[in-house]
Amino acid sequence: MSLKLLILGLLMEGERHPYEIQQQVKTRGIDCYVKYAKGSLYYAINQLEKGGMIEVTQVIRESNRPDKTMYRITKKGEAEFQELLLQEMRKPMQLTNPIYAALTFASHGDPAKMGEALATNIEEVQRQAALLESILEQQRARLDWGARTILLGAIEHLQAEVRWLERIREEAWGRQF
Numbered sequence: 001m002s003l004k005l006l007i008l009g010l011l012m013e014g015e016r017h018p019y020e021i022q023q024q025v026k027t028r029g030i031d032c033y034v035k036y037a038k039g040s041l042y043y044a045i046n047q048l049e050k051g052g053m054i055e056v057t058q059v060i061r062e063s064n065r066p067d068k069t070m071y072r073i074t075k076k077g078e079a080e081f082q083e084l085l086l087q088e089m090r091k092p093m094q095l096t097n098p099i100y101a102a103l104t105f106a107s108h109g110d111p112a113k114m115g116e117a118l119a120t121n122i123e124e125v126q127r128q129a130a131l132l133e134s135i136l137e138q139q140r141a142r143l144d145w146g147a148r149t150i151l152l153g154a155i156e157h158l159q160a161e162v163r164w165l166e167r168i169r170e171e172a173w174g175r176q177f
Helices: 003-012 018-027 038-050 075-090 098-104 111-142 145-172
Strands: 054-060 068-073
Touching: 003 018, 003 038, 003 054, 003 068, 003 075, 018 038, 018 068, 038 054, 068 075, 098 111, 111 145
Parallel strands: none
Antiparallel strands: 054 068
C-alpha cells in the first residue's frame, strides 16, 4: 500500500495530526501489513502538503508538549486519493516470501537446524494470526468494511501459511532431502 494512499485515506475520515495518523495505523492493525519508517510518514505528509493535496487547518500549542499540526485533505488530494485507490486495487498480489529462497537450497542445509528454524517460523506466523484476530475482535465495532475485510483476509493467508509450513515439515523432515 502506498504511504500517500494511507495518509490521504485517513484524512478522508477527518482532520488529523501526524501522531494521530501513526496511532490509527497501530490501532487498526495497518502496521501489520504496511511497513514504513516513522520519518517517512512525516516526509510524505510534507510532500503531500507541498503538492497541495493536504493543508494545515490549525496548530495546537500546549505547554510542555510539542505543537500538533492538524491537516485536512484538499479537493486535489481527494482526486489523488481516488487515483491511488484505483491503482492499488488493480495491482495483483505479489508472491514474495523469504522462505522461498531458503527452500530453493534446502537440500544443502542441516536438516535438524532447518527443522528448528521452520518450527520458529510456524510459531511466528501463528502469533501474527492471533494478533490480527485479537485486533479484529477488540476493534470490530470501530472498523469499517474495508478494514475488517483486510484483517479477515490477512488472517486467512496466515492460517494457510501455517498449513503449508506444517506440510513442508511433515514431508521434508520425515526423510532426507
